[in-house]
Amino acid sequence: YESFSYCKEYTFPNNFKFGVATAAYQVEGAWNTGGKGENIWDHMTHTNPSSILDRSNGDIACDSYHKIKEDVRLLKNLGVDFYRFSISWSRILPSGKTDHINPDGIRYYNELIDELLANDIKPFVTMHHYDLPQPLQEEEGGFLNLKLADYFEDYADVLYKNFGDRVRDWTTFNQPTLICFLGYSGEFIAPMITRKDGGYLCGHTLLIAHAKAYHLYNKRYRASQKGRIGIVQNIFWFEPRTNNIEDLQAAEAANEFNFGWFANPIFSKEGDYPQIMKENIEYASKQEALPKSRLPEFTQEEIELIKGSADFLGVNHYTTFYCSPVEDKSIEIGLFYIPDMNTNCIVDKTAEGSSSSWLKVKPTGFRKALNWIKQQYDNPEVIILENGISDAGNLLNDCLRVNYYNLYLTEMLKAIHEDGCNVSGYAAWSFMDNFEWRSGYTQKFGLYSVDFDDPARPRTPKMSAFVFKNIIRERKINWTYTPDGFRPCERSKIKE
Ligand code: PNW
Numbered sequence: 001y002e003s004f005s006y007c008k009e010y011t012f013p014n015n016f017k018f019g020v021a022t023a024a025y026q027v028e029g030a031w032n033t034g035g036k037g038e039n040i041w042d043h044m045t046h047t048n049p050s051s052i053l054d055r056s057n058g059d060i061a062c063d064s065y066h067k068i069k070e071d072v073r074l075l076k077n078l079g080v081d082f083y084r085f086s087i088s089w090s091r092i093l094p095s096g097k098t099d100h101i102n103p104d105g106i107r108y109y110n111e112l113i114d115e116l117l118a119n120d121i122k123p124f125v126t127m128h129h130y131d132l133p134q135p136l137q138e139e140e141g142g143f144l145n146l147k148l149a150d151y152f153e154d155y156a157d158v159l160y161k162n163f164g165d166r167v168r169d170w171t172t173f174n175q176p177t178l179i180c181f182l183g184y185s186g187e188f189i190a191p192m193i194t195r196k197d198g199g200y201l202c203g204h205t206l207l208i209a210h211a212k213a214y215h216l217y218n219k220r221y222r223a224s225q226k227g228r229i230g231i232v233q234n235i236f237w238f239e240p241r242t243n244n245i246e247d248l249q250a251a252e253a254a255n256e257f258n259f260g261w262f263a264n265p266i267f268s269k270e271g272d273y274p275q276i277m278k279e280n281i282e283y284a285s286k287q288e289a290l291p292k293s294r295l296p297e298f299t300q301e302e303i304e305l306i307k308g309s310a311d312f313l314g315v316n317h318y319t320t321f322y323c324s325p326v327e328d329k330s331i332e333i334g335l336f337y338i339p340d341m342n343t344n345c346i347v348d349k350t351a352e353g354s355s356s357s358w359l360k361v362k363p364t365g366f367r368k369a370l371n372w373i374k375q376q377y378d379n380p381e382v383i384i385l386e387n388g389i390s391d392a393g394n395l396l397n398d399c400l401r402v403n404y405y406n407l408y409l410t411e412m413l414k415a416i417h418e419d420g421c422n423v424s425g426y427a428a429w430s431f432m433d434n435f436e437w438r439s440g441y442t443q444k445f446g447l448y449s450v451d452f453d454d455p456a457r458p459r460t461p462k463m464s465a466f467v468f469k470n471i472i473r474e475r476k477i478n479w480t481y482t483p484d485g486f487r488p489c490e491r492s493k494i495k496e
Helices: 002-007 040-047 068-078 103-118 135-140 150-162 177-182 198-225 245-267 274-287 300-306 366-375 399-417 463-474
Strands: 017-021 082-086 124-129 169-174 229-234 237-240 310-314 319-324 336-338 343-348 382-386 421-427 449-452 459-461
Touching: 017 382, 017 463, 040 135, 068 103, 068 459, 068 463, 082 421, 103 124, 103 150, 124 150, 135 150, 150 169, 150 198, 169 177, 169 198, 177 198, 177 229, 177 245, 198 229, 198 245, 198 300, 198 366, 229 245, 229 382, 237 245, 237 366, 245 274, 245 300, 245 319, 245 336, 245 343, 245 366, 310 366, 366 399, 399 421
Parallel strands: 017 082, 017 421, 082 124, 124 169, 169 229, 229 310, 237 319, 310 382, 382 421
Antiparallel strands: 319 343, 336 343, 449 459
């Protein structure tokens, strides 16, 4: 009976960890300070400003590069256990390669890490979050080139060597599906290459790069540094549009093409790409009279190298899409349409929205996604590393976000307590408003508002910051909590 779990109040397990997340290019600024090299986002925003909705860029962004003390004070105040941030590859290695290690880059991240630890906050580091060094793109073809796996391994080595004595939580790539599908097969993010095989070539490189970084850690660092290495995968939940078998198959295909693409090779027992990807892409490639499948093949040795190459699964989740076969002409083509999966997935336009067209409030999809992961990969340890919602403007009484967090965290608690999903931590996206890629500064995901018109980039806590702080403190969802100075929120009508 529905209202049973509606009323039930779950608490967060004792060892459950909370954090907030950002990424280097979205917050740091200081794009050419202290010897940092150019990356693909610097390059794209400078050479093609109209690629960004408001023609902005991350030159200054939140200026976090200059605000270590101030930002860590805010994190301390929130009461988080960890801070998820990413390291800018070009700040450490300006050319992308180890010919020159930039001392100012090492200094900057050392200071950030030390300030976090001095405040009892664990650094949770992403090695790569979309901002590839431009020379690796221009001179080497970026992730289309398998050699990038070796350059990434060298970069990871520099990171372990310099920061691994204090950083215990590492993830290699943020959202490989999006790096590859949106960056090398679609025109959504830098480097905006559109090659039909681009996404798959990129994916192949990233999987090998990830595995190399993992094994390097095992070989040289694990014994002394005692950390753990994961990868961060975005899981949109793909739901069938109806209960027809065709739609059920379409949704399953979408989950495999988007999540299984990277999770199956690493987390499944048999390894390698999902069967449905291998079959569909091979078939489509034959139809196009290509000599071989657009999806590259792993050798048995590579399959073994990649299989099991993670200590935990980092998961980002935002929303749910509804899928049906492409042949259903009554439905417009949605954003998450990959031709080879023969599936078209669209948002529920009637659902409560955000300022991002792809992001609707669909909390129950979160629980279903966590259950799908549990069932597909034998209940691996999952850490949620992004979850959140955007609005526009500088709204401080951000009830949309407060409701979103309350609803989504409630579903996550049910997945933990009722379904036995092995979720051990959760980071909100984002710590503060920041540069939202192609959308510039028009979509705000922050718990803190940032005034981008003021050179000092002052941060102001939104209502959601106080609510999140209270969740961490009380270790449960408190629907009636209203921080001082804010108007109470009308509780969302969406079923929890
Ligand atoms: C995440 N889409 O990615 C990223 O990891 C963050 O850097 C980003 O700020 C956050 O989501 C909010 O968008 C996404 O086009 C990128 O559907 C693109 C999409 C979704 C998520």
